[in-house]
Structures are given as structure tokens and as C-alpha cells.
Amino acid sequence: MVLGVDVGGTKIAVAAVDGVKATHAVEHPTVLDNTDGLLDGMEHAVREVMREAGEPDAIGVGVPSQIEYETGTVESSVNIPLTGVPLREELGRRFGVPVFVDNDANCAALAEAHIVGARHLVMLTLGTGVGGGVVINGLTFRGAHGLGAELGHMTINPDGPPCPGNCPNHGCLEAYCSGQALERDATELANDKTNSPLAARLGPDGKVSGRELVSAADDGDGDALLLMENFARMLGVGIATYVNVFEPERLAIGGGLSRASHLFLDRAVREAGSRALPALWERVTIALAEGGADAGVIGAGVLAAVEIADRDTGKSHATTTEGIE
Numbered sequence: 211m212v213l214g215v216d217v218g219g220t221k222i223a224v225a226a227v228d229g230v231k232a233t234h235a236v237e238h239p240t241v242l243d244n245t246d247g248l249l250d251g252m253e254h255a256v257r258e259v260m261r262e263a264g265e266p267d268a269i270g271v272g273v274p275s276q277i278e279y280e281t282g283t284v285e286s287s288v289n290i291p292l293t294g295v296p297l298r299e300e301l302g303r304r305f306g307v308p309v310f311v312d313n314d315a316n317c318a319a320l321a322e323a324h325i326v327g328a329r330h331l332v333m334l335t336l337g338t339g340v341g342g343g344v345v346i347n348g349l350t351f352r353g354a355h356g357l358g359a360e361l362g363h364m365t366i367n368p369d370g371p372p373c374p375g376n377c378p379n380h381g382c383l384e385a386y387c388s389g390q391a392l393e394r395d396a397t398e399l400a401n402d403k404t405n406s407p408l409a410a411r412l413g414p415d416g417k418v419s420g421r422e423l424v425s426a427a428d429d430g431d432g433d434a435l436l437l438m439e440n441f442a443r444m445l446g447v448g449i450a451t452y453v454n455v456f457e458p459e460r461l462a463i464g465g466g467l468s469r470a471s472h473l474f475l476d477r478a479v480r481e482a483g484s485r486a487l488p489a490l491w492e493r494v495t496i497a498l499a500e501g502g503a504d505a506g507v508i509g510a511g512v513l514a515a516v517e518i519a520d521r522d523t524g525k526s527h528a529t530t531t532e533g534i535e
């Protein structure tokens with residue numbers, strides 16, 4: 211039995227995970243004002259699940275941060291106070307069982323691959339920013355230190371707008387296909403066309419939110435539809451490249467913005483289909499993510515289960531090598 215922990219900007223979710231099923235789930239608000247409070251909150255939630263589900267063989271943790279995977283140390287963390295925290299060591303000490311820590315987008319991709327039964331999968335998470343994960347032959351691809359697979363920071367246009375992420379580049383996918391990019395474009399248009407329906411949706415903060423833009427597009431506003439069309443086109447450009455590079459069986463689209471997929475998905479798939487290499491394109495499925503609200507917890511649990519299985523295989527492999535020598 212393994213536990214999955216999903217640390218979000220607003221809540222911490224913990225559950226026992228069996229295959230791709232989560233049970234004994236609990237949720238608590240995330241403590242954001244200090245690191246110790248956050249860690250104590252995680253411990254409290256984990257112990258609550260352990261009281262019902264029993265002692266786990268391992269714990270997987272997904273956090274919205276950059277993680278050096280081997281040590282489970284948080285390299286940087288914008289929304290929650292974990293920068294520099296050796297999370298794997300800290301939680302391992304508290305619980306006395308193996309702990310594995312990964313970026314939440316990697317966990318979501320791993321969950322999706324196991325839920326749909328795909329061994330080769332790319333997942334894009336479209337939200338405030340653009341996250342992503344790559345699963346190759348059933349395992350998460352992370353690069354040399356765990357910092358890789360930053361799919362949102364692939365350049366779509368070298369002369370494009372500054373990337374809204376913590377990133378020095380211009381014209382990344384995140385600069386076109388994120389909630390922040392939609393907000394930027396909708397606000398700019400509202401300020402240029404002061405009599406437009408989008409201008410009427412300017413909020414007290416002087417911005418048109420992504421949510422308002424989506425709502426305007428749903429109402430049939432031409433300006434809003436044009437912005438969504440551009441969003442879809444750029445997303446299609448990105449999808450085509452991911453398909454060409456990774457040749458996944460499936461490319462899944464998740465995240466909060468996927469709820470507005472009726473405004474962009476068909477158009478993005480058409481764009482991608484006109485750009486991807488034909489032999490790869492005819493073998494890939496582009497689909498909305500099937501994992502629901504508990505995908506983060508499930509992915510963290512799957513991570514722990516995969517790592518334990520991997521380690522056991524590693525052991526037997528080492529023994530075999532020794533025998534041969």
C-alpha cells in the first residue's frame with residue numbers, strides 16, 4: 211500500500227492509492243505563511259490517512275515546484291514556501307518510510323498514463339501557466355536532475371511576447387497558451403477598443419481575466435473568439451512539435467483551461483495535424499485528460515509504487531551481475 215500526497219497552492223490532499231484508485235482521502239488547507247507550518251500540515255494530513263489505511267510501504271508527494279529528483283530537494287517554489295527544503299529527507303525522517311517527491315505536472319502525467327493505459331504519453335497542463343509531463347515506456351522522463359520536461363517553455367516564436375513564467379525567454383508556449391497570456395491579450399484589446407464587449411469586462415484590477423475572456427467567447431464576441439483562435443493555433447504548433455519529438459501514443463490536455471476546450475481543441479488539433487510528420491500523426495491520439503480532481507494524489511501514489519517496484523527490480527539485477535562476476 212502506498213500513499214499519495216498532492217500539495218497545491220490552496221489545499222493538501224492525501225489518500226491511500228491502490229493502482230489508480232484513491233481511498234481514505236483527506237483534504238486540508240495549505241499553510242502558506244511558513245515552511246514549518248506547511249510541513250506540519252502535511253504530516254498531520256498523512257497521519258490522519260495512516261490511522262485509517264495503515265502504515266504505507268512508501269509515500270509519493272507532488273508539489274508545484276522545481277525538484278532535484280534524486281535528493282527530493284525543492285530547487286525553487288513560487289507559490290508555496292518550500293524553496294531549498296530537502297523535502298524527501300524531511301518527510302522520510304518524519305514517517306520512517308521511503309518518500310519520493312516530484313513536480314505536480316509530472317505526477318499528473320504519470321497518473322494519466324496509468325489511467326488510460328498508455329506507456330508513452332505527453333501531458334500538457336494548461337492553467338495559469340503551462341505545465342507538462344512526459345512518460346516514456348511507463349516511466350517519468352525528468353532529464354539529468356529532475357528539472358526537465360518543461361514543456362511550457364518551448365519556443366514557439368523567438369520574437370514573441372516575454373514569457374510570463376520565471377523565464378528569460380520570449381515567445382514560449384506559456385506566453386501564448388496560458389491563463390496569464392489570455393489575460394494579457396484580453397486586457398490589451400480592451401484598452402485599445404474601449405467600446406468593445408471585452409472592455410466592458412475590465413475588472414477593478416484593470417484587467418480582463420482569462421475567465422471573462424472565455425465567457426465573452428461563449429457569448430460569441432468576435433474579439434474574444436479571435437484571441438481564442440490564436441491560442442488554439444499556437445497550441446497546435448506546440449502539439450505538433452511534441453508529437454514529432456516524443457512520438458507518444460497519446461497527448462493529453464489537462465489543467466483548468468481544458469474546461470474551455472470547446473473553444474480551442476478542434477482548431478488546435480487541425481493546426482497540429484497540418485504540421486506534424488504524417489507517419490507520427492496518424493498513430494497518435496490527442497485527447498482531454500481523463501484523470502479527475504484526484505489525479506494529483508493518484509499520480510503521487512503511482513510514483514511511489516513505480517519507484518518501489520523499480521528498486522526491487524534494481525536489487526535483483528545487481529545480484530545477477532554479482533553472480534556473473
Ligand SMILES: [Zn+2]
Nearest residue numbers: 363373377382
Ligand atoms: Zn518560458
